[in-house]
Amino acid sequence: MSTKVVVPRKKRLSEGLTVTQKVFIRSRNGGATKIIREHYLRNDIPCLSKSCTKCQSIVVPDAKNELPKFILSENPQVIANIGKHYVVVDTNIVLLAIDLLENISCFFDVIVPQIVLDEVRNRSYPVYTRLRTLCRDSDDTKRFIVFHNEFNEKTFVDRLPDETINDRNDRAIRKTCEWYAQHLKDYGINIVLVTNDRLNREAVKKESKEQGYFTKSLYEYADLLSNADEIKELIPNVDNYAESKELLPEDKSEVVFPEYYQTSRVMGGLRSGVLYQGNVQISEYNFLEGSVSLPRFSKPVLIVGQKNLNRAFNGDQVVVELLPESEWKAPSSLTLDSEHFDINDNPDGQGEEDEFNRNGAEAVISDKQRRLLAKEAINAQKSKKVQPTAKIVSITRRSWRQYVGQIAPSSVDDKTNGIQNVFVILMDKCLPKIRIRTRRAQELLGKRIVISVDSWPENYKYPLGHFVRDLGDVESTQAETEALLLEHDVEYRPFSKKVLECLPSEGHNWKAPVKLDDPEEISKDPLLPKRQDLRDKLICSIDPPGCVDIDDALHAKKLPNGNWEVGVHIADVTHFVKTGTALDAEGASRGTSVYLVDKRIDMLPMLLGTDLCSLKPYVDRFAFSVLWELDDNADIVNVNFTKSVIKSREAFSYEQAQLRIDDPNQTDELTLGMRALLQLSIKLKQKRLDAGALNLASPEVKVHMDSETADPGEVEIKKLLATNSLVEEFMLLANISVARKIYDAFPQTAMLRRHAASPSTNFEVLNEMLQKRKNMHISLESSKALADSLDRCIDPEDAYFNTLVRIMSTRCMMAAQYFFSGAYSYPDFRHYGLAVDIYTHFTSPIRRYCDVVAHRQLAGAIGYEPLSLDHRDKHKMDMICRNINRKHRNAQFAGRASIEYYVGQVMRNNESIETGYVIKVFNNGIVVLVPKFGVEGLIRIENLTDSAEDAVFDELEFKLSFKPKTGDKVRDVHVFEKVDVQVRSVLDPITSKRKAELLLV
């Protein structure tokens, strides 16, 4: 970067508006470009302090004709030695301690200079969004504001000759503080600049004695607060270490991890094709083994061992370099988890270097050789069993977030009461333990706690973090549920005031208009005449028992020409959730409702989900209807989409509907309609299966709760009735029809859902197992072939075997994903599992955001109302799709984890012997699935036999031979074998996680 800076000329345009030029050099791909931008300086930027009398007169309204709100309190917090004060934060504080800024017990009346906001945005976008949210939502409690110092003519500073950009920015922050101090002097409010940059603090002292504001480091500032002890605990770890580095020479031990490559080397390597970028996926059975999927290789490249993983976390975006051929190996058949590994490590000391320095000496390889190596590696993946391995040389983006875990009891020194280093074992077993410093170690033992990871210097064996808050005792329902939601990144806080303000003011008393042509109602909702009145149709809904958010309702009617009129009516959520509102933004960010065993986390506020939108029986509700004319063969003659108003006649549960249909005495029109729907749905299903739709299985179970004590009672495998598939078939039909319509109207941005065919490599292991053990085969030519071959996988002696194969093949499948139609070409829209060429989600707008978008697009397509730009912009659609895909996955995992937890609670009370199936065989254990509880567990070799060394693992036969604890005869365990296992629930003493423990009988 050039250091010669020409001071740009300034020109006064009018009173209070000056223009200058911002000149900087940007280097991209090695070239340098001079960028010149205009920069306008103004005098109408207010200080936003309520006590200020000067700024009230200078403010100007924005495009919506609203004046800025003055937020900073006239009576801010008082601290020792300083008194009433506002805080100005520096970039390093925001990046380091955003958690602390969000904390409700410290940091009030904070001024965020624009330059800080910009720097934060460049360094970490997630932190930037959090800071912006904080400023937006902190009106009365926290009072955060952004002050545009760069655009204010009084606080703008020019870059001096020979001044680095960082120094200039620091100076700009100081100038802002100085201005604020000067500006608020008359009102007795002081300014405190909180920065961890020592040079910046010293510069303040040097510049002049009379600048009139204070400067503190984060630690010093926390010390001044009345709740200092509590706050200091929450200060991120790096800080403490940096501050105390001089004091603790023993911390400076030898380097254990290899240093990351420099950015220039990484960029060069990526360009010349000797380095590759991808996301690390840590193996769920072995935390010291990861893999990276790279577009150039057909299979993921392995990364084995702590040193090669080089401090990567699960999900980080990393840059890897291939290792020489001599170090390629097969994926380990060993299982390892962090919680049982190196339990006795001392959190105060450094890791032993034995393992690290083993392959320290490394041959130098030229770039040319590396490229040859890559070719070799691609070939090896195709032919041999051995897999290329790689090492991580740089981490592009950390996936660090807040994690839930608990303190490892063995790491706590119960003699001291002061600050000590302890290990925190995380719930996610793919992650290493985290070292934190706390003085409350003993108090926090046996509690679920939230921690945040701060850094992982290369001379530390474990990453450093800090304590954020505790959730409560291990195994208390509340703590476990919250832990689970946090772990899966599910937003569970109540809806904010701004969101709730978007709801209709009538609340629960909201009613659909009686007449659609009532002029008074039309004046309120000009689109009303476009709605169709379907209140005369005999509509009913069929849902699981106890369902309160009824998304869909159905009706069928015989037409005079002998065809059927079938209608699917979906709750008209978009009538209440308009684009651009806070409510819409919240729904978009939540993406989906999350269903836990005992709790539901709504995507939309209760008022909408369970009342105004829910298609409850006997009341008028707005709906979005899909009306087909179907012939007797269930072929579509005609389809029509319309917004409507309906009145559901009855809300059935699946069982009730089934009973009503089966009861020959019922001959009213509603029942006749339902019977017709059932007949049509059977034909639809047959057609779908003929086309090659898959019938997959998952070991899903349902936990019954005791209605009085809310204790989990028993576990039941989910049952399916004919009425389930009745509803399902029509929902599929509606989704497909809508997908075609919106794709037709918006060929570039239609919200769709696709399911890619799974690559045959995914099925390799399963096929090999089937071939070896059962002489069966799953073919993958088409979904039809797959469906047929799955049907053939039958063990005449064991009815469950087929289901088992289906469960295992489901795991080999790709996940379905949301996308916008511009992202793929038409042939790739295919939904493999359903065997249709185009598909979307339309039928559950109360609980899925995709459906909300689809509703809006359909409304646009039928000319009901113009589609908002948000859903017509590829870029914005891309962001929406990414988010809902992630949220959807997280919600699924959260739901499963919740079931798992409750199943564990059920088993706690009854220990039993159950039938299980071996689904995986490792060198040192086997994985068994117990269908009754839907749980699977690893049985370690130590628990199988007394002489673990004598066990023989046959990789080709998927067989583990060992001497059982009782008896002398060698026992062979194969994959797919049916075994009796003793199931009980145990609390792991180290992780304090309850899980099903299985023991072979």
Place this chain on the structure above:
Amino acid sequence: MSRLEVYSPEGLRMDGRRWNELRRFETSINTHSHASDGSSYLEQGNNKIITLVKGPTEPTLRSQLDQTKATLQITVNLTKFSKFERSKTTGSTKNERRILEIQTALVRTFEKNLMLNLYPRTIIDIEIHVLQQDGGVLGTLINGITLACIDAGIAMYDYISGVSIGLYDTTPLLDVNSLEEAAMSCVTLGVMGKSEKLSLLQVEDKLPLDRLENVLAIGIAGAHRIRDLMDEALRNHAQKRISNASNK
């Protein structure tokens, strides 16, 4: 791109303007008195253009001769150095599709405004050199031509002032720069004098129809302001020339 704060919650744009503020508008007139019959140099923000008007003169080609009115010919030269990165195309950009489109749009805009029927059997040749561009170039070109034509003394009905307006979510932003232009959909207007008559309306991106009215309203207001700025500059220039002439 989306990561930039195009319009901050505090109501400021990336360069520090508010939603309804124009960029710096500076102009000088009759800059090339020897090379042309009328000329102007215009800086609108960081757009910098030179406009030269030659004519009405006798056409060199017979095909350019029209018995009833003058032929209007506009040539735009987007110099290779006018953007941040030097354009890499070799050879002339004269016949590039984009340039031809701009030229046609400009001819259509001015054909009806200039009283071409007063100059039959002649050609009016307008040449524009874009020295630096920073978004909303078409609007700037219109302003440059208006100024140069007035300087050349070609009869016209009224000023035409051009401006680009972007739509960011629901907020219209007046007079977009290149960063803003890349981040959102934009509309370019050419407005006749102080009227609400549009001689040019160019929309190259998608824009919701229900927002267009809003966008046009602020655009027209901005164009009127530009007309006033041009008017002021011309009057100052005229004053100077008159005093020069009378001093002789």
